[in-house]
Amino acid sequence: MLAGKKILVGITGSIAAYKSVYLVRLLIKAGAEVKVIMTPSAKDFVSPLTLSTLSRNPVIIDLFDEQSWANHVMLGRWADIMVIAPLSCNTLAKMANGLCDNLLLATYLSATCPVVVAPAMDEDMWHHPSTKANLVILESFGNHIIPVEKGDLASGLNGEGRMAEPEGIIEYITTNFFLTRPLDGKKALVTAGPTYEPIDPVRFIGNHSSGKMGIAIAKELYHRGAAVTLVMGPSQYEFSAEGIAVVRVKTADQMYKSCHDNYPESDLTVMAAAVADYTPVETADQKIKKKSDSLTITLSKTKDILKSLGEKKNSKQVLVGFALETNDEKKNALEKLAKKNADMIILNSMMDAGAGFGYDTNKITIFDKSGQEFSFDTKSKTDVAKDIVDTIIRLYYA
Ligand code: CTP
Numbered sequence: 001m002l003a004g005k006k007i008l009v010g011i012t013g014s015i016a017a018y019k020s021v022y023l024v025r026l027l028i029k030a031g032a033e034v035k036v037i038m039t040p041s042a043k044d045f046v047s048p049l050t051l052s053t054l055s056r057n058p059v060i061i062d063l064f065d066e067q068s069w070a071n072h073v074m075l076g077r078w079a080d081i082m083v084i085a086p087l088s089c090n091t092l093a094k095m096a097n098g099l100c101d102n103l104l105l106a107t108y109l110s111a112t113c114p115v116v117v118a119p120a121m122d123e124d125m126w127h128h129p130s131t132k133a134n135l136v137i138l139e140s141f142g143n144h145i146i147p148v149e150k151g152d153l154a155s156g157l158n159g160e161g162r163m164a165e166p167e168g169i170i171e172y173i174t175t176n177f178f179l180t181r182p183l184d185g186k187k188a189l190v191t192a193g194p195t196y197e198p199i200d201p202v203r204f205i206g207n208h209s210s211g212k213m214g215i216a217i218a219k220e221l222y223h224r225g226a227a228v229t230l231v232m233g234p235s236q237y238e239f240s241a242e243g244i245a246v247v248r249v250k251t252a253d254q255m256y257k258s259c260h261d262n263y264p265e266s267d268l269t270v271m272a273a274a275v276a277d278y279t280p281v282e283t284a285d286q287k288i289k290k291k292s293d294s295l296t297i298t299l300s301k302t303k304d305i306l307k308s309l310g311e312k313k314n315s316k317q318v319l320v321g322f323a324l325e326t327n328d329e330k331k332n333a334l335e336k337l338a339k340k341n342a343d344m345i346i347l348n349s350m351m352d353a354g355a356g357f358g359y360d361t362n363k364i365t366i367f368d369k370s371g372q373e374f375s376f377d378t379k380s381k382t383d384v385a386k387d388i389v390d391t392i393i394r395l396y397y398a
Helices: 017-029 040-044 048-055 072-078 089-097 103-110 123-127 129-140 166-178 212-223 252-265 305-312 329-339 381-397
Strands: 006-011 033-038 081-087 115-119 149-152 158-162 187-192 197-200 203-205 227-232 244-248 268-271 278-280 299-301 318-325 344-349 364-368 373-375
Touching: 006 017, 006 072, 006 103, 017 033, 017 048, 017 081, 017 166, 033 040, 033 048, 033 072, 033 103, 072 103, 081 089, 081 103, 081 166, 089 103, 089 115, 089 129, 115 129, 115 166, 123 129, 123 158, 187 212, 187 252, 197 278, 203 278, 212 227, 212 244, 212 268, 212 381, 227 252, 252 268, 252 305, 268 305, 268 381, 305 318, 318 329, 318 381, 329 344, 329 364, 344 381, 364 381
Parallel strands: 006 033, 006 081, 081 115, 187 227, 187 268, 227 244, 268 318, 318 344
Antiparallel strands: 149 158, 197 203, 278 299, 344 364, 364 373
16 A cells, blocks of 8 residues: 555654654555655764665755755655654644744645654653644644654653554554545444353353454454444453444354344454354353362354354355464365355464464465465564455455
8 A cells, every 4th residue: 555655754853763763664665665854853863874775765854065955845745745753842843833944844844745743752741732732733734643652751751752653653644645445335344352151150261362353354444444343252452443333242152143233234244253162051150169070061062153144145245254273274264165155264374473363463375265365474463454455355346
């Protein structure tokens, strides 16, 4: 989505400038064309040499030197977007008041592209009325402000004022400026997390699924225009997001019911949950006491939600499942694709480094029912979700 986009990164004098090095690196990795402008004081925090090497372009700092004049008007017109990160309190005040004593400010004033800022400052400065007033002025100019985060600050204090993380800045600009919304008007149903099958009031059978993969898919589908319902098992993560209706369930049976309630309306369903395959036949009303040397719990099979949805699927619905395998990965994934009447199966192999439960990364291969196979490298779960949704859109909604 960022491939070929022209991005002007403005860096001001702030400790958070070290994160901009990584921001530039990520933008280049995503295929963007990047030019960096620094304020003179930003040079005290990060080196222009590092940034010019990473951006593959000379870093521009001065309005003019003895030989030449930097064409700030053309820079502002060249860019598809200008991202000022970090935005210091000082530059914020100057932008709000139209001051123009360096190249970054001159470019900002002549930019015809959208301008996004990621402020960074200490908590007290962040809460000062002049900062708030200046941010309101920037918003009134149509500039976009990426909220600061809470955490450790350069002062040694902990509070609000940290610049958003580079990944968050990329997500913000991608989502707000460069995404097409091919799923506008579509309804999506996503499952995430484990299920817990109760043994007694204090014990359950569960698994290590964190729900992160399903959450990332739900977010990505929403960003592409879908109205999303996320049915989520008892993950340790609290999750709520604008535009995503979250239904919390505990057991496989509750997940089954919620999925069937939502399925008739759903155009696209992605089953990322790690549903328990077996559940205790009986749940004790009271805590089971430690009496005998061994304990046998009889389990019965849970309903296969994906398979039951596959049996109901109509010709307009798209159904996507996962296959978590440790051996004979491709064969098992293809069997699940057929047995569950899915349109697509996403294989994660527990044998791949960085894939499976608990990791922030995943490695997938997608199989579709027409026999196509798409393999991807190990990536963050956010990027894996993009690959999955891109593939779904390409095959079914392009
Ligand atoms: N699934 C489901 N209901 C179940 C079990 C699994 O909907 N009771 C879904 C999962 O959400 C996933 C797909 O089926 O999309 C495959 O899950 P997986 O655990 O890999 O396979 P199983 O069908 O459970 O088979 P096995 O455990 O024998 O590999």
